[in-house]
Amino acid sequence: MEIDELTPAELRVWQAFSRGTEVNFRTPPDEEATAGNTWGPERTLRAEVLRTLLLNGPRTAGETAVLKVAGARITGRLDLQYASVDCPVHLWACYFEEEVDLYGAQLRRLSLGVSVLPSLHATALRLDDSLRLTLCRVRGPVRLAGARITGALFLDGARIGEPAQGADATSAPLPEDASAPPLVPDRRREDVLQLNGAVIEDHLSARGLTVHGTLRLYGASIAGTFDLAEAQLNCPAGVALAGTGLAVGSDLNARYLRANGELCLKGATIAGTLVLSDSRLDNPTDTTLHASTLSVGADLHAMRLVSNGRINLRGARIPGQLNFAYATLSHPGGVALRASSLVAGELWFREAPPIQGMVSLRRSQLDLLHITPETWPDEVRLDGLTYTTLAPHEPAERRLALLRRDRDGHVPFSYEQLTAAYRRIGDDGAARTVQLAKQRRHRATLPPYARLWGYVQDATVGYGFRPVRAASWLFSLLLIGTLAYTAERPRALKPDEAPPFSALFYTLDLLLPIIAFGQEHAYTPTSTGLQSLAYALIITGWVLATTIAAGVTRTVSRQ
Structure with a gap:
């Protein structure tokens, strides 16, 4: 292309290129590029001129060539497919009438900040430095699949894709009402920012x-x-972020994120901390966060998170804290939190409001579980959940209500875990209360004859976990027998051989089936009433002895 074919605006850019200086068409300097379609020829550049300049433009010895333009209107399609450009490209606050095509290109550095584009096709792009799309407005898709960027990628403040029904994101905030009907997804707007398979060797x-x-x-x-x-990620009833298999070498900071649609981090690996604190996730009819088999190197912070939909952390690995302090989880009629097979250091629900929807922690492993009884939902699944410490410390009666709400029915393992947690902190009384509740819950699953025997064990010695109750029974029966046989002394069977009568030891002989004081075989009641009392004491003694032995055996085996 000859110089005499260039417009005055293009000539300015051509001459500045070899010197590495900037051509700024912006008037005033902070002018927005959104009105670029109204700019006249004095600031209009043809895309073919820029292509020729980048590939075959003049070079000045000792100077670094740079294409540095601000505030230009670029007509035509900037086609750099498979091109190799060895100079930095800065097209700042420019208005592109047609797509920028960088498919398979090799560039040194590219900056399109504050520009307006219909779309950007940069699949398989290779960049030796950074890519800046800061504050860009892109109406169509940005394709960076398979790109390799040696430096960083900047998308701060960018807007990509067009809002549904032509509404601007700032005028159409995400709904605050979790019960609002879901919006119908616009399939034409999916995959508007494609980074699948991209490699960014610095930060994003x-x-x-x-x-x-x-x-x-x-x-x-x-x-x-x-x-x-x-x-703000908006894909109502669809996938707002599709990050399956994403690998992040440090932290993923999504604080104050607003997402309408699913965040998918299935199988992702985050070497540092994942932060979702103060964020709002809305997908009322489906999943808000799909992070099954997620691997985090440190913590997952979700303090004050608001989630209207299901959170899926099945099989996730979080060695530090999984922190839902003050978080609001809501998925009425569905699963609010699915964290089965989760392995985490600590799971916190400090001062969180009641969860709306089921919580599943089946087969999960935790060092610390911090949750108040009020935070648990009406339905849970806890079979196989193991934890070392349960906080805050609450009376056993307040914790037991949860175990009765397990969807799987009677889960003995859950009672054993709660018992172990109380024993580790030295609260043996609470541990015995939990074990007694376990036996009572188990009793309801037995046939009638076994339930009857269970009621006897419960009433007499509390299945061995209420030894004071057995002592009370013994003392009461001993008192009754002593008074009765003192009032009406039994007759000696062999007066010459009988030891002196003692109403106390005679009653003990009847009550205790193993120990003998020589009274029972030496004396016999003189009336039918006292004989009936003797039979009752003998039967009750055997029942008490059997239940006490069973209870002691059970208690010892638990130790």
């Missing part, structure tokens, strides 16, 4: 990013931090 900064559609990160790798703080 996307603070304040707004996406209308799906942010896809399947199998992507981010060596540094992934910052999604204050972002």
Whole structure:
């Protein structure tokens, strides 16, 4: 392309290129590019001119060539497919009339910050430095699948995709009412930000990013931090973030995130901490956070999180804290939290309101479980849940109500875990209360004859966990027998051989089936009433002895 074919605006850019200086068409300097379609020829550049400049533009010895333009209107399609560009490209606050095509291109550095684009096709892009899309407005998809960026990717404040029904994200906030009917997903807006298979060798900064559609990160790798703080992801009734197999080398910060749709981090690996504190996730009819088999190197912070939908943490590995302090989890009629087979250091629900929807912690392993009885929902599944410490300390009666709400019915393992937790802190009384409740719950599953024997054991010695009750029975029967046989002394069978009569030891002889004081065989009651009392004392003694022996055996075996 000859210089005499260039417009005055293009000539300015051509001449500045080899010197590495900027051409700024912005008037005033803070002018927005959203009105770029109204800009005249004095600030209009043809895409073919920029292509020629980047591939075959003039170079000045000793100077670094840079394409650095601000506030230009770029007409035509900027086609750099498979191109190799060895100079930095800065097209700041520009308005692109057609798609920017960087498929398979090799670039040194690219900055399109504050620009307006219909779409960006940069699949398999190779960048030796960073890619800046800060504050960009992209109406269509941004395709970076398979891209490899040696530096960082900046998406701070960018808006990608168009909101449903033409509404702006700022004028259509996410619904606060969890019972509001779900919006119908617009399939045309899915996958508007594609980073699947991308490799970012530094960090990905996307603070304040707004996406209308799906942010896809399947199998992507981010060596540094992934910052999604204050972002808005909108894909109603769809997948707002598809991050299956995502690998993050440091922290994933999604504090103050607003997501309408599912966040999928299934099988993702985050070497540092995942932060969802102060965020709001809305997907009332389905899953808000799908993070099954997630692996986190440190903690998952979800303090003050509001989730309207199901959270799925099945099989996740979180060696530090899983912190839902002050969080609101709601999925009425469904599962609010599925965390079966979870392995975590600590699970916190400190001062969290009552959970609406079922909680499943089956087969999970925790060092510390911190939750008040009031926070648990009306339905749970806890079979196989193990924990070392249960906090805060509550009376056993307040904890037992939860075990009766288990969807799986009578789960003996849950009672054993609660018993062990009380024993570890030295509260043996609470441990015995839990074991007694376990036997009573088990009794309801037995046939009638076994239930009858269970009632006898419960009434007499509390299945061996209420030894004072057995002593009370013995003392009461001993008192009754002593008074009765003192009032009407039994007759000696062989007066010459009988030992002196003692009403106390005669009653003990009747009550205790093993120990003999020589009274029972030497004397016999003189009336039918006293004989009936003797039979009653003998039968009751055997019952008490059997139940006490069974209870003691059970208690010793538990030790």
